[in-house]
Amino acid sequence: MRRAIRAIAATALLAAGSITAFVVAGPAQADTQICEQFGSTTIGGRYVVMNNRWGTSAQQCINVTSTGFGITSQQGTGNTSGAPVSYPAVYYGCHYTNCSPGTVLPMRVSDISSARSSINYTFVSGATYDAAYDIWLDPTPKTDGVNQMEIMIWFNRQGSIQPIGSPVGNTTIGGRNWQVWQGSNGSNNVISYVAPSPLASWDFSVLDFISDVRSRGxxxxxxxxxxxxAGFEPWIGGAGLAVNSFSASVNGGGGGGTTPPTTPPTTPPTSTPTTPPAGGASCSVGYSTDTWSNGFVANVTVTNTGSSALNGWTLGFTLPSEQAVTNSWNATLSGSSGALTARNLAWNGGVPAGGSTSFGFQGTYSGSFAAPSAFTLNGSACTRA
Structure with missing residues (x-):
C-alpha cells in the first residue's frame, strides 16, 4: 500500500499541530453519513471513525453505525502503481491530534501487558483495494503527525496492488501464515503482513505483531x-466495503503506562511562535517526499550545524511551479505556492547545536515533480543533507 499521510491529514488525517480541514462530528448514535474529506465521529464512546479522503478530490461517503462503518460512495481513481485515494477507518488511540475517548495510548511498549483487537469485515468484488489493519508506533509518545513505524496487516487485497517496499520472507503469527514486506513510503517505515487468502474476521494479539517487528530490529x-x-485503502471503487465491528483494548503492567503520558501534550501549544533571532545560522536540510498521481507529502528535516543553539527558526524555500501546499504540521507556513517560509511553533523553536527538528506538508502538483532547489535558515543558505 502506498500512502503519504493518512488523515491529512492527514495526516495525515493526512496534522501535527493542526489540520484546518479536519471536521469532527458529534458521537454517532443512529447511523451517520460522513462525506467531508476528513470528517470523523465517535462510536461506542471509545473509538473514532474517520472518512480520511486524502488522495483525491472526488467524493467519498461512509455510513457510520454503532459498531463500525461502510463505504457508500467512492468516486476517486488511484494509480495502482502508486498510492490509494483514501483510508476510511475506525481507530483506538491518537491520530493527528484526534484521540479516541478515554484512550490509554500512547503507551510505552515495555509497559504493555496485553493488547488485543478483533475485526469483522465485509468485502466486495470488482473494486481495487486492500483491507488494512494499522498499528502505529513512534520513539516518543507522539499524538500529532506521522509516526516513524507503521505495521500493516493486509486482511485482503483485490486488484494489481502491493504493499510498500519488497517481500523479505514469510512468518507465522497468531497461528497464521503471512508474507512479510518491508520498505518506506518516504514519511515512515512500513512492515506489512499479507494474508495468503482473504481473512474476513479475527481476534488476535496486537503484541504478537509488535514483537515480530521488534525482533527485526x-x-x-x-x-x-x-x-x-482498521479500514480500507481503495484505489478504484469500494462502495459496499465495511468494517462491521471493531474492538481494541490495551492494558498496562508493572505499574507504568496505564495513563497517557503528559509530555508532549495531546494538543501542542498554540501560543505565538518564538521570534527567530537576528542573524544567520549554519544548517543542512533533508527533504524527502512521497508522491502519487496528483499529490505529494514532503517531510523536511532541519539540522543545526552551527556551534550555538537556535532559539527560533524560519526556513525559506521556493516550491517549483505547479505545486501548492494544502496543509502542514509542526510549523507555520506562510503562502501556499512559490516562495514560502516555514516558522517554528511555540514548542519546537529550540534546536541545540548538532540537533535537528522536522516538519511536513501535503500538496498538489501537475507535470513533473521536483524538490525546491535551495533553502535558507534565518536568512543563511543551508546545505542539502
Whole structure:
C-alpha cells in the first residue's frame, strides 16, 4: 500500500499541530453519513471513525453505525502503481491530534501487558483495494503527525496492488501464515503482513505483531504504541466495503503506562511562535517526499550545524511551479505556492547545536515533480543533507 499521510491529514488525517480541514462530528448514535474529506465521529464512546479522503478530490461517503462503518460512495481513481485515494477507518488511540475517548495510548511498549483487537469485515468484488489493519508506533509518545513505524496487516487485497517496499520472507503469527514486506513510503517505515487468502474476521494479539517487528530490529521496547486502526485503502471503487465491528483494548503492567503520558501534550501549544533571532545560522536540510498521481507529502528535516543553539527558526524555500501546499504540521507556513517560509511553533523553536527538528506538508502538483532547489535558515543558505 502506498500512502503519504493518512488523515491529512492527514495526516495525515493526512496534522501535527493542526489540520484546518479536519471536521469532527458529534458521537454517532443512529447511523451517520460522513462525506467531508476528513470528517470523523465517535462510536461506542471509545473509538473514532474517520472518512480520511486524502488522495483525491472526488467524493467519498461512509455510513457510520454503532459498531463500525461502510463505504457508500467512492468516486476517486488511484494509480495502482502508486498510492490509494483514501483510508476510511475506525481507530483506538491518537491520530493527528484526534484521540479516541478515554484512550490509554500512547503507551510505552515495555509497559504493555496485553493488547488485543478483533475485526469483522465485509468485502466486495470488482473494486481495487486492500483491507488494512494499522498499528502505529513512534520513539516518543507522539499524538500529532506521522509516526516513524507503521505495521500493516493486509486482511485482503483485490486488484494489481502491493504493499510498500519488497517481500523479505514469510512468518507465522497468531497461528497464521503471512508474507512479510518491508520498505518506506518516504514519511515512515512500513512492515506489512499479507494474508495468503482473504481473512474476513479475527481476534488476535496486537503484541504478537509488535514483537515480530521488534525482533527485526525496526523498533525497541522503549517505543510507544500510539494507535490501532482498521479500514480500507481503495484505489478504484469500494462502495459496499465495511468494517462491521471493531474492538481494541490495551492494558498496562508493572505499574507504568496505564495513563497517557503528559509530555508532549495531546494538543501542542498554540501560543505565538518564538521570534527567530537576528542573524544567520549554519544548517543542512533533508527533504524527502512521497508522491502519487496528483499529490505529494514532503517531510523536511532541519539540522543545526552551527556551534550555538537556535532559539527560533524560519526556513525559506521556493516550491517549483505547479505545486501548492494544502496543509502542514509542526510549523507555520506562510503562502501556499512559490516562495514560502516555514516558522517554528511555540514548542519546537529550540534546536541545540548538532540537533535537528522536522516538519511536513501535503500538496498538489501537475507535470513533473521536483524538490525546491535551495533553502535558507534565518536568512543563511543551508546545505542539502
Amino acid at each position: 525496526a523498533i525497541t521496547s522503549s517505543w510507544y504504541l500510539t494507535s490501532i486502526q
